[in-house]
Amino acid sequence: MNVRDMREDYRQGELEREHMAADPFRQFDIWFREALATPEIAEANAMTLATAGANGRVTARTVLLKAWDEKGFVFFTNYGSIKARQIAENDQVALLFAWLPLQRQISISGRAEKISLAESLAYFASRPFSSKLGAWVSQQSSIITSRKLLEMKFEELRQKFSHGEVPLPDFWGGYRVRPETVEYWQGRTSRLHDRFLYTRTDREAWSLDRLAP
Numbered sequence: 001m002n003v004r005d006m007r008e009d010y011r012q013g014e015l016e017r018e019h020m021a022a023d024p025f026r027q028f029d030i031w032f033r034e035a036l037a038t039p040e041i042a043e044a045n046a047m048t049l050a051t052a053g054a055n056g057r058v059t060a061r062t063v064l065l066k067a068w069d070e071k072g073f074v075f076f077t078n079y080g081s082i083k084a085r086q087i088a089e090n091d092q093v094a095l096l097f098a099w100l101p102l103q104r105q106i107s108i109s110g111r112a113e114k115i116s117l118a119e120s121l122a123y124f125a126s127r128p129f130s131s132k133l134g135a136w137v138s139q140q141s142s143i144i145t146s147r148k149l150l151e152m153k154f155e156e157l158r159q160k161f162s163h164g165e166v167p168l169p170d171f172w173g174g175y176r177v178r179p180e181t182v183e184y185w186q187g188r189t190s191r192l193h194d195r196f197l198y199t200r201t202d203r204e205a206w207s208l209d210r211l212a213p
Contacts, residue, residue: 010103010187015194023206024182024198025070031104031184040101048096049075051112053086066123072178073108074115076123078140079171087112093177103187110179120173132166133157183211 021027035044045065052058059082067074073095077084087093095108124132137153144150157166179200186194193213198206 009189010193011189012103013186014188015184015186015196017196017208017210020184020196020208023070024179024184025068027184027198028068028106028182031099031102031106035097035099035102035104038099038101041099044097044099046097047073047075048098049083050094050096051083051086052090052092054089059083059086066174067119072110072176074119074174074176076120076172076174078135078138079114079173080142081140084175087175095177105183105185107181107183107185108177108179109181110177112175112177115174115176117173121168123174124168124172129161129166133161135172136166136169188213 021030032044035041038044043064046062047065048060049063050058050060061083063075063077063083065073066076091111091113093110093112095106097104097106099105124135127135133154136157137150181200182198184196184198188194191213195211195213197209197211199209201207
């Protein structure tokens, strides 16, 4: 196999300015619904989150979008995780949705901030019982000697909370990424892709520009 010879000609769609919504959130709603309706996309809400700490070292991982509106895009994590520690040092982050079966990407850059305790509590209450326990069990990103320790802790908590509600851990909750730029990318033939960039110009207004591929 020769990786340099692997290529695909993108022919599924196109983007024109007159077809773009007035703001990136309306456009996201359109594309997200189409991604949800595409059987080949297993988890349309999966997104890559890139963060960097004060030392400039960048890390990236896949997280799940759990809410979004005109204020931003929300995900949840352990506040002791690497991503959370980096956000505490540098709140500038990037998100990437890669919907390859549609030959589309959405790139988002902006600032991450913790959501309110009430918002985190409301989401945590909606999680399955086992997912609630998982939030308590894992000291995310810490070094562990074996998986068995996790399983033993999980079983201990399963018995402890078997007859009651699982409380929200004080080390777990959500972040909202407030976007400053949002780019919509549609693959086109001959690598002449369509790219449109929304840039925030003030609290509620956005500019829209076509970018060279």
